[in-house]
Amino acid sequence: MAAAIARGLAGExxxxxxxxxxxxxxxxxxxxxxxxxxxSEEVAERADVVVLAVKPAALDAVAxxxxxAKEVVSVLAATPLERLRAALPGAKVLxxxxxxGVEVRQGVICVAGEASPEVRATLDKIAHVVEIDEGDFDRVxxxxxxxxxxxxxxxxxxxxxxxxxxxxxxxxxxLIVETAAGTAELLRRRDPADVRRAVASPGGSTEAGLKELDxxxxxxxxxxxxxxxxxxxxx
Numbered sequence: 146m147a148a149a150i151a152r153g154l155a156g157e158x159x160x161x162x163x164x165x166x167x168x169x170x171x172x173x174x175x176x177x178x179x180x181x182x183x184x185s186e187e188v189a190e191r192a193d194v195v196v197l198a199v200k201p202a203a204l205d206a207v208a209x210x211x212x213x214a215k216e217v218v219s220v221l222a223a224t225p226l227e228r229l230r231a232a233l234p235g236a237k238v239l240x241x242x243x244x245x246g247v248e249v250r251q252g253v254i255c256v257a258g259e260a261s262p263e264v265r266a267t268l269d270k271i272a273h274v275v276e277i278d279e280g281d282f283d284r285v286x287x288x289x290x291x292x293x294x295x296x297x298x299x300x301x302x303x304x305x306x307x308x309x310x311x312x313x314x315x316x317x318x319x320l321i322v323e324t325a326a327g328t329a330e331l332l333r334r335r336d337p338a339d340v341r342r343a344v345a346s347p348g349g350s351t352e353a354g355l356k357e358l359d360x361x362x363x364x365x366x367x368x369x370x371x372x373x374x375x376x377x378x379x380x
Contacts, residue, residue: 146198146220146243146245147196147198147220148170148174148248149243149245149247149248149252150196150198150220150243150247150248150271151163151174151178151196152178152248153247153248153249153250153252153270153271153272154267154270154271155178155179157267157270157271158267160179160180160181161174161175161178161179161180162180162181162182162183162187162188162191162192163175163180163181163182163183163188164182164183164184164185164187164188165182166199166203171183184210185207185210185211186210186211186213188211189210189211189212189213189214190213192214193215193216193263194215194216194217194218194261194263194264194267195211195214195216195217195218195236196217196218196220197211197217197218197219197220197221198220198221199221200221201221201222201223201224204221204224204228204229204232205232208232208233211233211236212235213235214233214235214236215235215236215237216236216237216238216239216260216261216264217229217233217236217237217238217239218239218241218260218264218268219238219239219240219241220241220242220243221240222242222286222290222378223282223283223378223379224240225240225279225282226238226240226257226258226279229258237259237260237261238258238259239256239257239258239259239260239264240256240257240258240279240282241254241255241256241268242254242255242282242285242286242289242290243272243290244289244290244292244293245293246272246293247271247272250270250271250272251272252271252272252273253272253273253274253275253289254268254271254272254273254274254275255274255275255276255277255281255282255285255289256268256274256275256276256277257276257277257278257279257282258279283375283378283379284375286374286378287371287372287374287375287378288371291370291371291374295367295370296325300318300321300322300325303317303321304317304318304320304321304322305317307320307321328340341355
């Protein structure tokens with residue numbers, strides 16, 4: 146997620162500083178996007194805003210190096226503001242849950258906490274930003290944080306089915322990806338049930354396909370995926 150945010154912000158901010166725990170990814174991102182790979186302490190001292198993207202269990206180990214941070218945007222899952230503020234007492238903290246669409250400046254970011262107007266404006270450049278109650282973070286993570294993977298699975302399965310029946314794999318993928326993009330724009334304007342009814346004329350091929358999805362339990366499978374994500378986060 147850190148890489149997706151950085152790629153989305155490339156060209157939108159004056160400069161970026163990167164740090165990691167020794168994986169080498171900070172240096173790779175600095176080379177790819179421009180910027181510098183530094184220690185966490187140097188990032189905290191020099192950055193106007195620190196985007197904190199580590200595993201939740203690593204927060205207590207990383208926090209001492211961020212003592213100089215003035216403002217922190219956290220993307221840590223299942224880590225409430227109370228814990229973030231306790232670990233980072235000198236910083237203004239914004240808790241966020243972005244999804245991977247931020248990489249192409251078409252993401253969604255749910256937020257709670259404190260942020261300067263400059264930070265809010267920057268996030269608006271890469272995502273549709275939604276202010277939520279902190280108690281809803283697990284739910285929104287399951288609905289919009291995890292769902293790009295579920296949607297990608299559906300696209301992959303449809304493209305593979307087309308290829309299995311003789312379409313060139315590259316063509317099948319192009320057709321479903323562009324269809325998904327257009328459908329997403331349509332869904333901004335119309336209710337999903339209306340779109341479904343508009344495509345599925347009675348007795349037609351789409352209706353036959355929808356009946357198979359229903360027979361095999363596709364709606365229940367997607368609901369189970371959301372439930373599975375929620376259970377894991379609440380553990």
